[in-house]
Amino acid sequence: MARLTIEDLKKIKDKQKATFSLREGGYRAKVTVHMGTCGIAAGAREVMTVLLDEIAQSKAEDVITTTSGCAGLCAREPMVTVELLNKPPVKYGDLNKEKIREIFKEHVLGGNPVEKYALVVGSETTY
Amino acid sequence: MEKVRTNLLMCAGTGCVASGTPKVRAALQEELEKRGLADEIKIVLTGCNGFCAEGPVMLVYPEGIFYQKMTVDEMPKLVEEHFLKGRPYEKLLYKEPEKKHAIPAMNEIPFFKHQVLRVLRNKGMIDPDSLEEYIARDGYMAAAKALTEMTPADIIKVVKDSGLRGRGGAGFPTGLKWEFASKSVADQKYMLCNGDEGDPGAFMDRSVMEADPHSVIEGMIIGARAIGSSKGVIYVRAEYPLAVKRLQKAINDCHEKGLLGEDIFGSGFAFDLEIYLGAGAFVCGEETALMRSIEGKRGMPRPRPPFPAHKGLWDKPSVLNNVETLAQISPIILHGAEWYRTLGTEKSAGTKVFALTGDIKNVGLVEVPMGIPLKTIIYDIGGGMKNKKKKFKSVQMGGPSGGCIPMGLIEIPVTYEDVVKTGAIMGSGGMVVMDEDTCMVSTAKFFLEFTADESCGKCTPCRIGTRVMLDMLTDICEGKGKDGDIEILEDFSRDVIATSLCGLGQTAPNPVLSTIRYFRDEYESHIKDHWCKAGICRNLCSFHINEELCKACGACLRACPQKAIVGEKKVPHRIIQELCIQCRTCYDTCKFGSIEIGPAAVKEKKEPAMK
Numbered sequence: 001m002a003r004l005t006i007e008d009l010k011k012i013k014d015k016q017k018a019t020f021s022l023r024e025g026g027y028r029a030k031v032t033v034h035m036g037t038c039g040i041a042a043g044a045r046e047v048m049t050v051l052l053d054e055i056a057q058s059k060a061e062d063v064i065t066t067t068s069g070c071a072g073l074c075a076r077e078p079m080v081t082v083e084l085l086n087k088p089p090v091k092y093g094d095l096n097k098e099k100i101r102e103i104f105k106e107h108v109l110g111g112n113p114v115e116k117y118a119l120v121v122g123s124e125t126t127y
Numbered sequence: 128m129e130k131v132r133t134n135l136l137m138c139a140g141t142g143c144v145a146s147g148t149p150k151v152r153a154a155l156q157e158e159l160e161k162r163g164l165a166d167e168i169k170i171v172l173t174g175c176n177g178f179c180a181e182g183p184v185m186l187v188y189p190e191g192i193f194y195q196k197m198t199v200d201e202m203p204k205l206v207e208e209h210f211l212k213g214r215p216y217e218k219l220l221y222k223e224p225e226k227k228h229a230i231p232a233m234n235e236i237p238f239f240k241h242q243v244l245r246v247l248r249n250k251g252m253i254d255p256d257s258l259e260e261y262i263a264r265d266g267y268m269a270a271a272k273a274l275t276e277m278t279p280a281d282i283i284k285v286v287k288d289s290g291l292r293g294r295g296g297a298g299f300p301t302g303l304k305w306e307f308a309s310k311s312v313a314d315q316k317y318m319l320c321n322g323d324e325g326d327p328g329a330f331m332d333r334s335v336m337e338a339d340p341h342s343v344i345e346g347m348i349i350g351a352r353a354i355g356s357s358k359g360v361i362y363v364r365a366e367y368p369l370a371v372k373r374l375q376k377a378i379n380d381c382h383e384k385g386l387l388g389e390d391i392f393g394s395g396f397a398f399d400l401e402i403y404l405g406a407g408a409f410v411c412g413e414e415t416a417l418m419r420s421i422e423g424k425r426g427m428p429r430p431r432p433p434f435p436a437h438k439g440l441w442d443k444p445s446v447l448n449n450v451e452t453l454a455q456i457s458p459i460i461l462h463g464a465e466w467y468r469t470l471g472t473e474k475s476a477g478t479k480v481f482a483l484t485g486d487i488k489n490v491g492l493v494e495v496p497m498g499i500p501l502k503t504i505i506y507d508i509g510g511g512m513k514n515k516k517k518k519f520k521s522v523q524m525g526g527p528s529g530g531c532i533p534m535g536l537i538e539i540p541v542t543y544e545d546v547v548k549t550g551a552i553m554g555s556g557g558m559v560v561m562d563e564d565t566c567m568v569s570t571a572k573f574f575l576e577f578t579a580d581e582s583c584g585k586c587t588p589c590r591i592g593t594r595v596m597l598d599m600l601t602d603i604c605e606g607k608g609k610d611g612d613i614e615i616l617e618d619f620s621r622d623v624i625a626t627s628l629c630g631l632g633q634t635a636p637n638p639v640l641s642t643i644r645y646f647r648d649e650y651e652s653h654i655k656d657h658w659c660k661a662g663i664c665r666n667l668c669s670f671h672i673n674e675e676l677c678k679a680c681g682a683c684l685r686a687c688p689q690k691a692i693v694g695e696k697k698v699p700h701r702i703i704q705e706l707c708i709q710c711r712t713c714y715d716t717c718k719f720g721s722i723e724i725g726p727a728a729v730k731e732k733k734e735p736a737m738k
Contacts, residue, residue, distance in 0.1 A: 003384060004385055004386060004392075005393065006268075009266075012263065013263050016259060016262070017263070019131070022131075022132075022133070025189070035213050036212060037212075065132040066189060066190060066213065067210070068213035069212055
């Protein structure tokens with residue numbers, strides 16, 4: 001086995017970056033797939049799978065995904081919420097494989113919300 | 128390539144393993160596979176998370192949600208609720224005792240909120256068996272810097288300026304220790320690590336070795352470079368099998384990757400490291416005894432000077448640092464002395480790890496900035512008394528070499544100097560919290576039993592002195608104490624301290640002295656009134672039922688193994704003293720606090736049968 005150099009240390013650190021942005025925080029984008037019963041029934045599982053696949057292919061290290069419950073708008077499932085750092089969250093509805101791919105490329109990677117699929121910007125007021 | 132969306136960091140420290148991590152992990156993995164989530168959710172086993180009382184524990188990232196007391200049966204529900212539907216599974220979340228709602232996020236739990244992690248920076252964050260994960264958290268960057276950009280003098284200066292003091296107990300400045308050894312001239316020097324953690328109730332070193340073995344190795348590489356050593360030994364007690372296993376794996380990985388051995392980072396510097404298993408004698412934590420033990424001899428201290436920095440292992444200049452001290456080194460090298468001093472006080476810089484045990488709610492391992500009030504550790508982090516009805520009485524710090532700090536001093540800042548002033552010592556960081564049901568004479572006796580047992584026998588004052596003192600304490604606890612015993616104990620203590628060779632004898636009387644200092648009235652009431660007010664010393668107490676408080680519920684009556692309690696419904700119960708064996712069962716059973724503890728009862732002795 002090759003001996004490690006200082007360069008190697010940096011390479012290993014870079015390689016592990018995605019794993020640790022997950023554990024340490026400091027990610028740029030967070031995609032929440034709404035997986036309540038309604039979401040799952042409407043195909044949220046497939047949306048999640050495609051999304052993970054897209055992230056893997058793009059080698060994006062600063063994007064995390066998480067699941068959450070029903071967003072309250074069951075008729076428009078599957079839904080996801082995309083949050084970029086320092087930007088208000090954007091909710092998308094009526095998704096499928098193709099749409100989530102487009103959203104990932106345009107919004108998550110590109111930073112531009114995909115208006116045609118977007119339902120709402122911001123979040124509900126909570127007390 | 129599959130994208131992992133969630134990391135589940137399960138604690139695999141000794142505590143959580145004992146409470147079921149392996150089984151729970153298997154069940155969780157099976158469930159994830161069943162639900163087709165195994166590729167996107169990864170389980171990582173980590174070292175001790177510190178919240179041992181709540182184990183097995185698990186952290187879910189990226190959400191940072193903390194689950195506790197996990198069981199095999201709950202796993203299907205957990206997976207369905209959290210990992211499939213995305214809502215934290217309430218049942219396994221941490222709940223603050225007074226409040227009903229659960230607190231999901233780790234940084235909102237008081238136990239974690241007050242902590243600052245430096246030594247434990249990787250606890251529960253990395254897989255201790257993975258060199259790559261250690262490197263991902265800046266691992267070995269400090270060693271690289273020390274070996275390629277710094278001279279030994281630079282390294283020593285930074286460590287000296289940081290104010291880092293030995294975390295094993297005595298608090299000697301680490302940089303100074305290194306400087307002495309670096310100035311010694313010899314063909315061979317040794318860099319040693321003291322993992323012979325022996326204080327009852329202390330487990331911080333074990334945790335560091337289990338959770339982050341590479342941090343110890345990296346500290347040793349840097350220390351070896353500073354003093355000019357090419358060989359190192361980690362002395363670990365054989366009772367720590369998991370720590371030994373993880374350290375060995377880490378050492379093997381380092382050898383394979385060239386982080387140990389010849390020409391590390393192409394700097395020309397060579398360092399080899401091995402583990403030596405100690406047999407668990409307490410005295411082997413003393414530096415000269417530890418070195419004799421590595422040489423294969425009987426572990427006994429020898430007079431200093433010569434100090435190990437001049438003549439240590441195999442009579443060669445040696446430095447012995449504690450596990451926790453070594454784990455502090457790499458961040459100091461990376462971030463500098465100034466950074467290190469941002470926490471702590473002028474004379475006690477940085478952070479210290481404490482093992483909280485005893486009658487406290489949150490038993491576990493905590494790292495806090497030095498100078499934090501003792502009260503914050505006990506009440507905020509520790510969550511106060513385990514039994515909310517009981518009052519705090521004392522906290523024992525520093526193990527068998529330490530002392531008991533009473534309620535009146537609970538506001539002191541935790542620093543080397545302030546703790547010593549109370550008669551206790553910082554020690555390796557054990558904190559045994561005791562509530563009002565503790566007998567302080569028995570506590571002193573417990574610690575003295577330990578040191579009397581562990582005395583190596585070399586010095587008469589320690590060998591005989593601790594034994595004589597122990598006999599006196601035993602007499603006091605059994606009701607055979609005499610007037611003047613307290614003064615003799617104090618005298619003896621001073622003699623043993625003044626005439627013993629090593630730290631064991633020099634500190635063994637501390638628990639006795641500090642309990643006499645703060646709880647002299649308890650000694651007096653044991654001797655003069657035959658009254659152990661905590662009701663611990665069986666010969667020195669009697670139990671009575673306060674008729675006004677008694678609800679005549681019958682709980683004590685049913686629990687009494689001697690059938691010594693009489694009474695019926697709506698009639699206050701009564702204890703027949705002749706039958707009572709002072710087992711405390713009624714006292715612990717009564718929900719109304721109606722059982723009171725009085726001085727030893729005069730019992731009618733049965734006449735011996737006539738011949």
